[in-house]
Amino acid sequence: MAxxxxxxxxxxxxxxxxxxxxxxxxxxxxxxxxxxxLSLHAPFMTVIKSGAILILDGADERRIYVGGGFADVSAQGxxxxxxxxxxxxxxxxxxxxxxxxxxxEDLRDAKDSYGxxxxxxxxxxxxxxxxxx
Amino acid sequence: xxxxxxFRTRITSVKSTQKITKAMQxxxxxxxxxxxxxxxxxxxxxxxxxxxxxxxxxxxQGDGAPKLLRGSGQDQVHLVVVATSERGLCGGFNTNIxxxxxxxxxxxxxxxxxVKILTVGKKGRDQLxxxxxxxxxxxxxxxxxxxxxxxQSAQVSQLLVDRFQAGDFDVxxxxxxxxxxxISQIATTQQLIPVVAPEGLVSADLGGGxxxxxxxxxxxxxxxxxxxxxxxxxxxxxxxxxxxxGAQMGAMDNATRNAGDLIKKLTLQMNxxxxxxxxxxxxxxxxxxxxx
Numbered sequence: 001m002a003x004x005x006x007x008x009x010x011x012x013x014x015x016x017x018x019x020x021x022x023x024x025x026x027x028x029x030x031x032x033x034x035x036x037x038l039s040l041h042a043p044f045m046t047v048i049k050s051g052a053i054l055i056l057d058g059a060d061e062r063r064i065y066v067g068g069g070f071a072d073v074s075a076q077g078x079x080x081x082x083x084x085x086x087x088x089x090x091x092x093x094x095x096x097x098x099x100x101x102x103x104x105e106d107l108r109d110a111k112d113s114y115g116x117x118x119x120x121x122x123x124x125x126x127x128x129x130x131x132x133x
Numbered sequence: 134x135x136x137x138x139x140f141r142t143r144i145t146s147v148k149s150t151q152k153i154t155k156a157m158q159x160x161x162x163x164x165x166x167x168x169x170x171x172x173x174x175x176x177x178x179x180x181x182x183x184x185x186x187x188x189x190x191x192x193x194q195g196d197g198a199p200k201l202l203r204g205s206g207q208d209q210v211h212l213v214v215v216a217t218s219e220r221g222l223c224g225g226f227n228t229n230i231x232x233x234x235x236x237x238x239x240x241x242x243x244x245x246x247x248v249k250i251l252t253v254g255k256k257g258r259d260q261l262x263x264x265x266x267x268x269x270x271x272x273x274x275x276x277x278x279x280x281x282x283x284x285q286s287a288q289v290s291q292l293l294v295d296r297f298q299a300g301d302f303d304v305x306x307x308x309x310x311x312x313x314x315x316i317s318q319i320a321t322t323q324q325l326i327p328v329v330a331p332e333g334l335v336s337a338d339l340g341g342g343x344x345x346x347x348x349x350x351x352x353x354x355x356x357x358x359x360x361x362x363x364x365x366x367x368x369x370x371x372x373x374x375x376x377x378x379g380a381q382m383g384a385m386d387n388a389t390r391n392a393g394d395l396i397k398k399l400t401l402q403m404n405x406x407x408x409x410x411x412x413x414x415x416x417x418x419x420x421x422x423x424x425x
Contacts, residue, residue, distance in 0.1 A: 015367075016177075017177045045346050047348070070353070079181055081178060
């Protein structure tokens with residue numbers, strides 16, 4: 001049970017659990033608009049867009065990119081089921097640029113439609129991450 | 134009769150085989166640990182998704198429910214998804230899964246259903262190709278992929294959803310090996326489509342409030358069901374991977390022990406042979422000496 005004033009927040013992706021702890025507030029990009037969840041928020045569930053979620057705890061601020069998923073606010077706190085998640089504070093922007101460059105090249109070099117599709121998806125993901133940064 | 138030299142070569146060759154199986158056993162043990170961890174860390178997501186699906190499936194019913202939950206309204210064409218490993222040397226692991234698949238297929242056909250097969254993993258296709266080749270509608274292989282993840286399971290679930298929407302089948306079953314323990318894996322059948330709402334899950338405590346949904350229940354369920362399918366497939370693939378390494382570990386342990394027994398037996402035979410040769414030689418010398 002979340003303590004008064006603090007929100008229990010957990011972020012899970014299909015492969016692993018990425019974040020779990022007590023925070024002050026989480027700002028989530030919902031499909032119908034961005035919303036902030038504080039503790040004792042009314043039970044609520046929504047689909048989220050790809051974008052950055054902002055975790056606020058005291059003076060701490062953390063941004064994590066999520067590639068779509070669901071947010072579920074209940075008495076137990078906020079749970080985000082993300083399809084894909086990247087921590088933006090530990091992200092290497094140079095590596096991202098390089099990956100983007102490589103992905104664009106891959107897309108150009110892709111021969112069949114399957115390869116093209118794969119490369120396009122990879123590029124879309126990276127571009128979404130960059131947009132979030 | 135084999136000569137002493139033959140015995141020596143034979144023993145050396147068995148010894149090197151033993152070294153290989155021993156090494157494979159240790160590699161499998163290390164990989165098993167990693168596979169178990171992967172299966173473990175995929176669990177929170179799967180549980181949350183399952184709980185949410187259970188929650189929503191109760192509220193959304195009737196014609197408004199997404200097709201994945203409702204089914205196609207028919208029960209004629211069954212798709213059997215057989216998930217096996219990519220590689221062998223794992224004892225009866227794949228054979229057990231394939232056996233279960235055959236049983237399922239026979240049972241369905243006895244009921245007059247049309248059966249289609251999708252194989253995931255090379256070994257399953259190899260074993261089913263001969264008897265059920267014409268029923269196969271696809272094959273997915275993860276050769277060369279070191280660690281299975283969401284990308285791979287998404288590949289499977291995407292194909293399933295596409296085929297289902299296209300009306301290629303009415304019901305889909307997944308056959309994989311449930312990881313019970315390192316030495317025991319049980320081939321299991323699980324229904325994938327129409328989605329069976331998980332039971333026995335306690336719905337979240339709302340603290341007296343009522344859930345509000347954005348955009349609405351149907352839309353969320355529509356988006357959530359493929360994810361649920363995905364997490365079920367990922368869970369099955371990961372359990373399969375863990376089971377595979379467990380089975381491989383057992384098989385390699387057996388092989389190492391067998392090689393040890395064989396070496397012992399061969400050494401004994403070789404020593405007997407050597408002693409027999411010495412005795413013959415001595416007898417010959419003594420007989421020769423007496424003759425003089």
